[in-house]
Every structure is written in structure tokens, then in C-alpha cells.
Amino acid sequence: MKVALFVPCYVDQFYPQVAIASLQLLAKLGVAAAFPKQQTCCGQPMANSGCEQDAKPVYHHFVDTFRDYDYVVGPAGSCVYHVRQHFDIIDQTPAVQHVRTATVELFDFITQVLGITELPGAYPHRVGLHLSCHGQRGLHQANESEMTPVRDGRLRRLLAGLEGLALTELDRNDECCGFGGTFCVSEAAISARMGQDRLADHVRNGTRVLTGGDMSCLMHLEGLVRRRQLPMRVLHAAEIFNGALA
Amino acid sequence: MSQAPNHADRSERFLLDEERTTWHDETLWFIRQKRDRAVYATPEFQELRELASQIKDHTLSRLAEYLEQFEARALANGVHVHWAADAEEHNRIVLDIVRQARATRVVKSKSMLTEECHLNPHLLAHGVEVIDSDLGERIIQLRDEAPSHVVLPAIHLKKEDVGETFWQHLGTEKGLTDPQQLTEAARQHLRAKFLAAEVAISGVNFAVAETGSVVVCTNEGNADLAIGLARVHIACMGMEKLVPRLSDLAVFTRLLTRSATGQPITTYTSHFTRPLPGRELHVVIVDNGRSQQLGRPDFRASLKCIRCGACMNTCPVYRRSGGHSYDFTIPGPIGAILSPNIDMRKHASLPFASTLCGSCTDVCPVKIDIHTQLYKWRQVLGAAGEIPASKKWSMKLLSRVLARPGLFAAGGSFARFGLRFVPHALSHAPGYNPWAIARELPAPPQQSFRAWYAQQRPNQA
Numbered sequence: 001m002k003v004a005l006f007v008p009c010y011v012d013q014f015y016p017q018v019a020i021a022s023l024q025l026l027a028k029l030g031v032a033a034a035f036p037k038q039q040t041c042c043g044q045p046m047a048n049s050g051c052e053q054d055a056k057p058v059y060h061h062f063v064d065t066f067r068d069y070d071y072v073v074g075p076a077g078s079c080v081y082h083v084r085q086h087f088d089i090i091d092q093t094p095a096v097q098h099v100r101t102a103t104v105e106l107f108d109f110i111t112q113v114l115g116i117t118e119l120p121g122a123y124p125h126r127v128g129l130h131l132s133c134h135g136q137r138g139l140h141q142a143n144e145s146e147m148t149p150v151r152d153g154r155l156r157r158l159l160a161g162l163e164g165l166a167l168t169e170l171d172r173n174d175e176c177c178g179f180g181g182t183f184c185v186s187e188a189a190i191s192a193r194m195g196q197d198r199l200a201d202h203v204r205n206g207t208r209v210l211t212g213g214d215m216s217c218l219m220h221l222e223g224l225v226r227r228r229q230l231p232m233r234v235l236h237a238a239e240i241f242n243g244a245l246a
Numbered sequence: 247m248s249q250a251p252n253h254a255d256r257s258e259r260f261l262l263d264e265e266r267t268t269w270h271d272e273t274l275w276f277i278r279q280k281r282d283r284a285v286y287a288t289p290e291f292q293e294l295r296e297l298a299s300q301i302k303d304h305t306l307s308r309l310a311e312y313l314e315q316f317e318a319r320a321l322a323n324g325v326h327v328h329w330a331a332d333a334e335e336h337n338r339i340v341l342d343i344v345r346q347a348r349a350t351r352v353v354k355s356k357s358m359l360t361e362e363c364h365l366n367p368h369l370l371a372h373g374v375e376v377i378d379s380d381l382g383e384r385i386i387q388l389r390d391e392a393p394s395h396v397v398l399p400a401i402h403l404k405k406e407d408v409g410e411t412f413w414q415h416l417g418t419e420k421g422l423t424d425p426q427q428l429t430e431a432a433r434q435h436l437r438a439k440f441l442a443a444e445v446a447i448s449g450v451n452f453a454v455a456e457t458g459s460v461v462v463c464t465n466e467g468n469a470d471l472a473i474g475l476a477r478v479h480i481a482c483m484g485m486e487k488l489v490p491r492l493s494d495l496a497v498f499t500r501l502l503t504r505s506a507t508g509q510p511i512t513t514y515t516s517h518f519t520r521p522l523p524g525r526e527l528h529v530v531i532v533d534n535g536r537s538q539q540l541g542r543p544d545f546r547a548s549l550k551c552i553r554c555g556a557c558m559n560t561c562p563v564y565r566r567s568g569g570h571s572y573d574f575t576i577p578g579p580i581g582a583i584l585s586p587n588i589d590m591r592k593h594a595s596l597p598f599a600s601t602l603c604g605s606c607t608d609v610c611p612v613k614i615d616i617h618t619q620l621y622k623w624r625q626v627l628g629a630a631g632e633i634p635a636s637k638k639w640s641m642k643l644l645s646r647v648l649a650r651p652g653l654f655a656a657g658g659s660f661a662r663f664g665l666r667f668v669p670h671a672l673s674h675a676p677g678y679n680p681w682a683i684a685r686e687l688p689a690p691p692q693q694s695f696r697a698w699y700a701q702q703r704p705n706q707a
């Protein structure tokens with residue numbers, strides 16, 4: 001199995017430790033992922049701004065970069081969702097079709113492709129899980145409160161399986177954090193308010209470590225945590241599992 | 247740049263009152279939770295949604311046929327049927343009917359369509375007194391405001407605001423905030439208006455093609471009272487309100503209020519099929535941009551909307567910006583996909599007033615793919631040049647950088663370098679960096695991942 005690590009642009013530049021943890025975690029699970037270094041971005045920032053046509057060269061570049069891999073694994077549900085969902089505006093060559101289905105989010109890869117439903121290790125902390133909307137509603141990684149009162153999901157189960165980890169029960173389990181890509185600057189006031197409300201829910205219910213599978217939401221929330229100096233660490237779930245797994 | 251205020255500007259104003267924003271958010275979230283409980287308690291809810299969606303898709307695919315069928319049945323029932331191409335024609339038709347009835351006093355029960363057509367100002371300008379009889383509608387009519395929600399038109403107001411309005415207009419005691427007493431005051435005030443009205447105007451929730459009847463769903467019974475008392479009833483409906491058969495209606499009545507407020511059904515579901523002896527029943531069927539939307543394959547599904555308001559209640563943006571921030575008759579996510587059809591330039595910011603979280607799509611009882619349509623409207627607006635020029639050019643530039651890995655790697659290291667050495671006050675200046683108004687920028691690491699990786703595996707290409 002040839003696996004490539006897809007490192008979203010902002011992770012590469014600002015959160016290298018998340019990509020490192022993803023790479024190391026995969027290695028511990030027996031998967032030697034390569035990092036094709038000509039990779040850049042999935043094109044989502046342009047497309048979400050209404051410039052999908054301008055993103056086409058970026059889409060082609062993405063496909064060219066990853067076409068020879070069986071799986072393209074990324075620690076960000078939103079970017080993965082974009083590739084799978086919105087690369088439909090370029091010619092659907094076999095390579096494009098392959099890359100669209102081969103691109104999977106890190107924890108989907110672990111649970112669905114590798115079939116691993118439990119990761120060993122201990123993490124004795126009070127952890128709050130932030131569900132990314134694109135992961136949850138787009139990639140169907142977790143149950144939605146719009147449909148069912150049962151709170152369940154792949155990452156939630158993996159986290160709950162760590163020894164000593166206590167999961168925060170939030171008042172609103174799956175409300176959007178307000179990042180939304182370019183929304184966070186074009187609608188800066190609402191975006192910030194949404195993030196602050198999300199964090200207040202975590203603070204109220206005891207979260208000490210805030211985690212999730214999508215670094216884009218976490219980047220926004222971390223920015224708010226640091227500005228308000230909230231007593232909370234923000235870590236991508238790959239960092240938690242990589243640390244817990246000796 | 248001096249531009250007309252957009253959604254972001256209007257929300258920013260709304261958000262200045264932090265406490266009120268909290269209250270608004272929690273009030274609507276409470277309604278969303280009531281909806282959730284009703285949905286969880288209905289095991290076949292998802293099947294109902296699918297059924298409703300298919301019925302609406304089918305109806306829209308043969309809308310002309312069903313409209314003709316409806317008209318033929320309604321005429322046979324002794325109903326007057328009128329067709330209006332736009333708001334102006336609608337208003338003219340209604341005024342003509344009122345004049346023919348030699349009436350000067352009209353009671354209206356809640357109808358988003360007449361709001362959309364700005365009927366009230368038209369009637370008032372022609373010497374006709376028009377009173378909104380729905381409590382929420384009446385409150386905002388007294389305040390000369392637009393509705394901020396399709397089901398709860400005065401949801402942006404606290405009971406203190408209502409007390410103030412009633413004190414000014416209805417002479418209630420100053421400082422009265424007890425909802426019971428306020429409602430009673432409105433009741434007394436409206437009763438006299440009901441009795442005096444010669445014409446009753448109502449909206450239409452559903453029109454049944456096979457029977458030629460229109461169906462009005464209300465909780466207050468105000469529509470029934472007004473229609474029962476007035477000699478002439480004018481029912482105004484958008485042309486997308488049709489369902490083929492009476493049996494189809496059952497699917498929608500089960501979905502409508504569960505989605506809207508969590509009730510199993512509205513208190514009153516009234517069918518109007520033929521006028522009583524000596525009375526008149528008119529139905530005005532309005533296009534006003536709907537056939538244009540029907541002709542847009544990516545957006546036609548927006549016409550399936552049954553105006554339950556669930557997408558507003560669930561929208562994290564709507565809850566924190568209020569209905570008026572959309573500056574369109576129908577606010578919230580559904581308004582954001584309907585409005586560009588009416589005026590693309592004026593409403594260009596609305597499809598961007600969303601994080602595309604998708605919650606609207608998941609609550610919509612007729613399964614409109616709202617967030618997908620928001621995304622698609624962005625592309626239409628982008629192609630039509632209706633996005634800010636700064637955004638357009640920065641996206642073109644970004645695209646060139648992102649399609650060229652060499653440029654990309656260099657650009658990233660510049661950005662990181664910049665963040666590490668530029669003073670905080672400068673990198674976080676609000677005028678230059680909206681991100682930093684409320685947030686810290688990420689702490690720039692020493693090294694990007696790609697640099698780290700290259701060090702780990704120096705001999706890899």
C-alpha cells in the first residue's frame with residue numbers, strides 16, 4: 001500500500017508538529033507514509049471565496065502530485081472533504097476520480113481503511129472534542145444532533161478508548177466554531193463570537209485539553225484561547241494519540 | 247471604498263450588544279431544541295423528509311400542469327383566480343379587489359408573500375387601512391419594522407421592547423412586561439379591528455391541485471377569525487405552494503410545525519375550497535422571480551421551501567446576527583439562496599454569510615441542499631464579478647502561488663519569517679488584519695513541516 005501524507009498549507013507552515021505527529025502515528029501503525037514535497041493546497045480558500053475557476057490549476061496540481069498513491073491521508077477533514085466533494089469541476093479523468101476517492105482524513109484512514117477501532121495508550125486528562133462540520137456533516141464521521149440524540153463518532157470512540165481520558169460533555173455537541181475559511185476575515189465579528197461561544201461551552205463543562213481532527217477549526221479556536229488566555233491547551237488529536245502510543 | 251453596508255457590517259452592529267446577542271442566540275437555540283425533541287420522537291421523520299422532498303421535486307418538475315389543474319378546480323368551486331407576474335401586479339390586483347368591494351379596512355393574517363411584495367405600504371398609500379392580525383406581525387407593524395424571521399416575525403424583540411411599543415401605541419401601562427397581559431391588550435385592540443374589517447387577506451401555506459383549495463396554518467386562529475367575519479377573502483400565494491393531492495398534504499403538515507417549533511401540528515389547519523353564499527374568495531398566484539429561479543438548475547430546489555424557519559433557528563450565523571442583518575424579506579440560510587435571484591448585486595454578501603457548516607441542510611424538512619447552493623451562488627457571484635475586487639485579485643494570485651510548489655515554499659517561509667520578527671502591534675493591527683481583532687495569530691514555528699521532513703530524509707528527492 002502506497003500512502004502519501006497530505007499536509008494542508010497552513011499546517012505545513014504553522015503547525016508542523018501536527019504533520020509530524022500524523023507521520024509518526026502512521027508509522028507506529030505500520031504505515032510508512034511519503035510526503036510528496038511538490039504538494040501545496042487543496043484550493044479551498046479560492047473556491048469558498050467564489051473563485052472556483054481560479055482554483056482549477058491548483059486542483060490539477062493536487063491530482064498530479066498524488067495520482068500514484070493508493071491513499072492520500074490528511075489531518076484535516078475540511079481539506080479532504082473539499083477534494084472529494086468539489087474536484088467535480090475538472091475533467092473526471094481516471095486519475096482525478098482515483099485521487100478524489102483515495103483522499104481520506106487521518107482518522108477515517110485509521111478506522112475505516114486500517115480497520116483499527118482502538119488505539120492503546122493513556123491520556124489522563126479532561127478532553128473536549130471539537131467536531132469539524134465538514135468532517136461530521138460532510139464526511140459523516142460523527143452522528144449529528146439534527147438527526148439523533150445519540151452522541152457518537154469515530155474520533156470520539158478512539159478518544160474514549162484511551163486510558164484515563166475523560167471526555168467533556170458539551171451543552172451543544174456539534175455547533176460550528178465559526179472558522180469557515182475566508183469567513184473568518186470577511187465576517188470577522190461573527191466568526192469570533194461563534195468561536196468564543198464554542199470555547200465558553202468547553203470552559204463551562206471542564207475541558208482542559210481541546211482537540212479535534214481538523215486543524216483549521218483548531219487554529220481559529222487556538223487564536224481565541226491565546227488572546228483570552230483561557231486555561232486550556234489546544235492539540236490536534238494526532239498529537240494526543242502519537243504521544244500516548246509509546 | 248465606500249460601499250453599501252453588507253451582511254458583515256450589519257452583523258457587526260448587532261454584535262455590539264453582547265448580552266442581547268447571547269439572548270437572541272439562546273432563544274432560537276431553545277426553539278431548535280424543541281424541534282430536535284419532536285424529531286427524535288418521530289422515528290419515521292427521515293422518511294417523511296425524503297417523501298416531502300420527492301413530492302416537491304415532482305411538483306416543481308410539472309408546475310405548469312399543476313397550476314392549471316389548480317386553477318380549473320378553483321374556478322369550478324366558484325373561486326376567483328388571479329395571476330400576478332410580479333409584486334407590482336400583485337399589489338394592483340389586491341387593491342382592485344378591495345376597491346370593488348368598496349372597502350377601506352383590511353385585516354391581514356401573516357403572509358411572507360405580501361411582505362415580499364410590500365403590500366402594506368401600497369394599500370396605505372391608496373387610503374386603505376391594513377392591520378396585521380398575527381400578534382408578532384402586529385408588534386412589528388406598530389414599530390414600522392420588517393419581520394426578522396419567517397415564523398416568529400418579532401423574535402428579535404424582548405418582552406420589554408413589546409411593553410414599550412404597546413405603551414406608545416395601545417396605551418398600556420408603562421413598564422408592562424408580563425406576556426399574558428401584553429397579549430390580552432393586543433387581543434382587545436385587535437378584536438375591534440376584526441369586527442370592522444370588510445376584507446381579509448391571508449397567506450397560503452399549501453395549495454392542493456386536485457381540489458383547488460388553499461390551506462392556511464396558524465396557531466393564533468387569527469386568520470380564521472378574520473376570514474370568518476369579512477365578506478371578501480383574498481388568499482395570496484407564491485406559485486410554488488402547490489402539492490398535487492390532498493393526501494400529499496398530510497406529509498407536510500406532519501413536518502411543518504415539528505420543524506418550526508416542535509409542535510406536532512399547528513393549532514389551526516384551515517382549508518378554503520369555496521366561498522360561503524354571498525361571500526367572495528380570491529386567490530392571487532404570484533410569480534415575482536420564481537419562474538426565473540425555476541429555470542436555474544442549481545437553485546430551483548430552493549422553491550421547495552415550506553417556510554418552517556428551521557434553517558434560521560439552527561444557523562449559528564443567523565442566531566448571532568439577527569434577521570434584519572440579511573436585509574431581505576426571507577432571512578437566514580434560505581434567504582441567502584433566494585435573494586441573489588432577485589437582485590444579485592444588492593444581496594451579493596448573503597451567500598458568504600455562512601461557514602457552510604451544513605446544519606441548515608440537515609434540518610430542512612424538504613431536504614433543500616442549502617449549503618451546497620450557498621457555495622454555488624458564491625461561484626456565480628464570483629464569475630459575475632460581484633465579489634470585492636481585493637478578494638478577486640488576491641485569489642488569482644493565490645492560485646498562481648499554489649499551483650507552483652517553488653513559489654509556495656518560498657511564500658510560506660516569508661510569512662513565517664514575517665510573523666516572527668514583525669512586532670505584535672503591527673502584525674495584529676485591526677485595520678490590516680481582521681483575524682487579529684479577536685484572535686492571536688498562530689505562534690510561528692522555527693521550521694515548516696517540509697523543512698523538517700527534508701532534514702529527516704536528506705537523500706530523498
Ligand code: SF4
Pocket residue numbers: 505550551552553554555556557558580606609610611612613614616
Ligand atoms: S429552507 Fe427548509 S428549513 Fe429553511 S425555512 Fe425553508 S423548508 Fe424550512
